[in-house]
Amino acid sequence: MLSVLRDRRFAALFASQVASLLGTGILTVAIALLAARIAGDDAGLVLSIALTIRIATYVVVSPIATALLAGRSSRAVLVGADAARIVIALSLVLVTEAWQLYLAILLLQSASAVFTPTFQAAIPEVLPDEADYTAAQSLSRLAYDLESLVSPLLAAALVLVLPPAWLFAITALGFAASLAAVLLSRLELRTTVTGEPFVARLARGVRLIGTIESTRFLALLDAVVAAVYATVLVNTVVIALRFEGGADEVVAPLAVALALFGLGSIVLALVLPAMLRRVSDRAVMTAGAVAVIVALGLVAAVEAGPGLDLVALGVLWFALGAASSAVSTPSARLIRRDVAPGDRPAVFAARFSTSHAWYAVAYPLAGVGGALWGVAAATGVLAALALAVLVGAAAGARRASTPVHG
Template sequence: MIIKRKLSVLIEPFKALKNRVFAGLYFAESISLLGDAFTWVGLALLSYQFGKERSAVILATALTLRVIAFIIFSPFAGVLADRVSRKTILYTTHFFRMAIVACFPFVHAEWQIYALVFLLNVFNAFFTPTYRSVIPLVTSHSHYRQAVGLSTATFQILGILGPGLAGILAVWFGIREIFFLDAGSFIIAAILILTLPAAKMQHNVMQSQKTFTAWHDALKGVKLLFKNPLIRFALFIEFVSAIAGAQILVNTVGYVKTTLHLTDKYYGWAMATFGIGASIAAFVAGSLDKTKTRRISLIAGALILCVAISFTNFVGYPVMLILWLFAGLGQSLAEMPSETLIGENIADNEQGKVYGSHFAFSHLWWAIAYPIAGFTGSHFPNRNFLLGGVISGMLFLIALLINKSSAKAYG
């Protein structure tokens, strides 16, 4: 009986795939996520061709440009999603991304890489908020959280498996040629989206207003994002998660290779363990926490993540793997509720702009968190995770105090 119950929890997210429209969107998103893995593995290898000493600089600059594109353009992408055909946005952005990645094999200067990366992520900034705003429209209320969980889990799993597959294909086809496979993935995803009914993705979204002020609507998205106490608290918890998560992404490699004196293989296993934990939580979170506020997931996730990284500087590799598994669980639990809370608490015709604002702020948190992680890693290499845990823990307590009054109102 217990085994059957556990299996039902794991299988439940897949019930959302019974919905034909969501299934099409889900597989299109999964294919494009695999393409993204090809992009970044190919970019890393391409950067190395420009010189070993320049590869880290090129990749760091590319990641910075990626975040800048998200912060600048995603609020306006959300505004657009509330005004024009979302289906058009989804497949058009795929075709543009296809064209951009197909240019990578022909680059011969660093500035060309930066220009292409920025343009690529401008269209990513338009695609992702639109995709997220479509999910609550095409799924039933009972399957919405499962659909979000399945999408998030797939993102985590492909984050583990995608780079490995991309690396194998790069050896087989060639470093520059892998970008053509990447372009092909975007074409397939776009064709899948073209087969879906546009009306289902645009339910209750008003298109009658011919003129609108982009800045006004973008600011409205920000106001709606922070006005709702449930979403506001979830967004603050995402900041906590970003501070802790950046420590993991930035400083794990130094801890494994410099402090523990282990090889790249062990670093890979550590990050895979983190990804596995995040995937597991993404699958089961929607089934385990069915409360309106999602406070159980948010508080438990932030607490687990803060505690997990705080002890890492004082343990060996085997215990670190356990802590990273729990850190992955915590990060998914802390970050997933925001998306579902927007879908459940914001009117259909306003969701696009709110998802766009959320996408911008969630990446702003990481833009703040990465330099903090870099500072603690370079100045306090033996206490970096502890300091990251203390900072994220303090932010967590502040978030709880700020949310105290609204928590009483919502139970």
């Protein structure tokens, strides 16, 4: 898989993707701290709306941008998107009202919705060999998975040594590194104007996901991961506000919680290769989903009673990080094993969209539900959602494995 990095143009594009992902991951934590500053006790509600806008904007704008930008210079599109993201990220320092945050997220994610499909469309042109392209897709997917593991830990370290406002500068620096990598790629391609349209490819990928039992299993378990990230990204700041009693003092407990969540993810990811030599991918993912449900249930139960203290928060967030890593990390292996090489790009694209749909459900449940019913009830609903999809995935697997006699 790493052999494709010998291609200078793809290596530069991959570096651009990694820098962009890290910038986006750090931005999420910066937005959480900003929500605490401008909204106080309503930070969870404001943050969940901002994250939902981010998801919805990507889903809506991405296919429109793909069609409108067809035939234009890929390098110009990528550079323009990164330049816009740099300006918007820096402008977030000036935000003082929730509506300003929502507008900035809308604009920022619109630029990301331009960047991502253009990047994805450039890969098969840079790597026309099918084996190389498939390896590049797997490496790109691995970058998304690693970002979800590393970003919380990196952001936690940064907020402990830098003023929170500086996180926006670090985010802009990530997008600037992405822009520089695009320029170094010397990409001279134009975005695709022929071939399978984005919407058709997405529809084909969704049909493939529904047809193959293992990919249906993955698509359902994406809801479990969404429940974890909605709880961690939206309600950590709400819980942390209670410890110190003010937005100015929320940094330390938030950093500790996010660091332990990221550490749990990384520890599990490091032991997974040895584990997967003895246990099947599906068994590890199922065990991780069960652990998520138990951990979310404990969060709900403790919050309904005395409330989480910093020690309990750290322990449960470490467990959630490890459990979510067990669910998400093996998923690309299942796709590579069970999906034909020619169909993998469509399946990866479709799963990216279907997983976003789960986040569009989970973020409002965590934030709006937390504001209306409290963190305990909102987390309990997310635990119930995770349990329902796990039961559905297990039932589907049993039906698929049961021989039909006639």
